[in-house]
Amino acid sequence: MTEYVKLIFGDREYELPLLEGTEGEKAIDISRLRQDTGLITLDYGFASTGSCASAITFMDGEKGILRYRGIPVEQLAEHATFKEVAYLLINGDLPTREQLTRFSVLLNDHSLVHEDMRHFFENFPRASHPMGILSSMVNALKSFYPALQSTEEEINITVTRLLSKVRTLAAMSYKISRGHKVVYPRPDLAYCANFLNMMFDSPVKPYAIDEDVVKALRVFWILHADHEQNCSTSAVRIVGSGRVNLYAAISAGIAALWGPLHGGANQAVIEMLTDIAEHDNISQVIERAKDKNDPFRLMGFGHRVYKTYDPRAKIMKRMAHRILEKLRISDPLLDIAKELEEVALKDDYFIAHNLYPNVDFYSGIVLRAIGIPTNMFTVMFAIGRLPGWVAQWKESIDDPRWKLSRPRQIYTGPLERKYVPVDER
Numbered sequence: 001m002t003e004y005v006k007l008i009f010g011d012r013e014y015e016l017p018l019l020e021g022t023e024g025e026k027a028i029d030i031s032r033l034r035q036d037t038g039l040i041t042l043d044y045g046f047a048s049t050g051s052c053a054s055a056i057t058f059m060d061g062e063k064g065i066l067r068y069r070g071i072p073v074e075q076l077a078e079h080a081t082f083k084e085v086a087y088l089l090i091n092g093d094l095p096t097r098e099q100l101t102r103f104s105v106l107l108n109d110h111s112l113v114h115e116d117m118r119h120f121f122e123n124f125p126r127a128s129h130p131m132g133i134l135s136s137m138v139n140a141l142k143s144f145y146p147a148l149q150s151t152e153e154e155i156n157i158t159v160t161r162l163l164s165k166v167r168t169l170a171a172m173s174y175k176i177s178r179g180h181k182v183v184y185p186r187p188d189l190a191y192c193a194n195f196l197n198m199m200f201d202s203p204v205k206p207y208a209i210d211e212d213v214v215k216a217l218r219v220f221w222i223l224h225a226d227h228e229q230n231c232s233t234s235a236v237r238i239v240g241s242g243r244v245n246l247y248a249a250i251s252a253g254i255a256a257l258w259g260p261l262h263g264g265a266n267q268a269v270i271e272m273l274t275d276i277a278e279h280d281n282i283s284q285v286i287e288r289a290k291d292k293n294d295p296f297r298l299m300g301f302g303h304r305v306y307k308t309y310d311p312r313a314k315i316m317k318r319m320a321h322r323i324l325e326k327l328r329i330s331d332p333l334l335d336i337a338k339e340l341e342e343v344a345l346k347d348d349y350f351i352a353h354n355l356y357p358n359v360d361f362y363s364g365i366v367l368r369a370i371g372i373p374t375n376m377f378t379v380m381f382a383i384g385r386l387p388g389w390v391a392q393w394k395e396s397i398d399d400p401r402w403k404l405s406r407p408r409q410i411y412t413g414p415l416e417r418k419y420v421p422v423d424e425r
């Protein structure tokens, strides 16, 4: 039986349907609000606004829960491969052995990128940020692979192309930026190992695949694979709602992820920790973060949804310790991060604002340990997030209620006035 919320406006009473998700989250369905009442809602940053119903990812920000298709992220990080997680997110269930083999074959078949794309890379200025390059290259895929994306089969091929080629493109961009020869994907290597090999193998120093490094990357990617309606995923859904091709929608997601308040925070955290290491100024950094007249924020801290410790950050912190220990690396930034966390978590400001480390706080330390350059951290986030973006885009285009995204506004500009010719102004 549908429940309703009563809205009294003027001398009339309206009933708005109340919806409930499988985990008990309640929402007022306001889709007919303007039509019935003439009112719209206003919600900066969409803090109280749901943009869709989704069966992909569940988060509970108060309890620190994250599940993909019902499975806790902790279990997936411990036991699953990234390929399994990608399949789970996109198709709704973990693959059988047969489905997994078929998926792996398809990913291998589509792992190469058109040789002409190399010329693009070669013409970006050397100092270009890898996120700008990745976003452009993913958009350019449509020109190189113009196949239609109408039938289920066509969509599946595009999705597989993207999942496989994004890895190749990212590694290619790194090699070319260093002036090195591109390393091609190898069908005998699994998804994560294949990427590492393309990044670091060279004719003078063959890359030795280390299972601990592969595991660290696998966990990093699994933890980033989806996070429901965040900024970049919303960008993918909104851009996709205009029925643009999937490459363009994902390219928009990559651009959105680049920002330092979102995926770009992992690079910003390492820059902040490096600065602290140089100036030995933890207390000044904490004071700056609390100062309302200073736009500086403690990077890697706080989250729109999590008001407790981000469950991904817990796993990432353990992984940072484990990988440094296994690789016998001593990274002073880990000690600084731990000290900064300890100071912040005892500080009244951070306690009152429910600010805890998020996934980006320790992830850069893991990425540094496995050899990823700092300016590629957000690219690593993007590769990990791709299955989530694809799953969310697919869910949106399959939803019969899905419409062109077109928010309203409250106009606050001047009332109608006359054009004044330039000499009379």
Ligand code: CMC
Pocket: 045, 227, 230, 260, 261, 262, 263, 265, 289, 290, 296, 297, 298, 299, 300, 301, 302, 303, 304, 305, 353, 355, 358, 359, 360
């Ligand atoms: N340092 C200092 N103060 C903070 C921080 C921070 N990192 N984050 C939030 N606050 C304060 C903010 O100043 C505000 O204070 P007040 O209410 O007194 O004015 C209050 O907390 C609420 O902030 P908000 O900006 O309204 O909250 P939000 O939900 O929009 O913020 C956030 C979410 C992630 C943008 C923010 O916490 C932030 O800027 N964090 C640093 C950047 C970062 O680490 N981003 C990565 C997020 S996790 C990866 C991902 O999924 O994208």
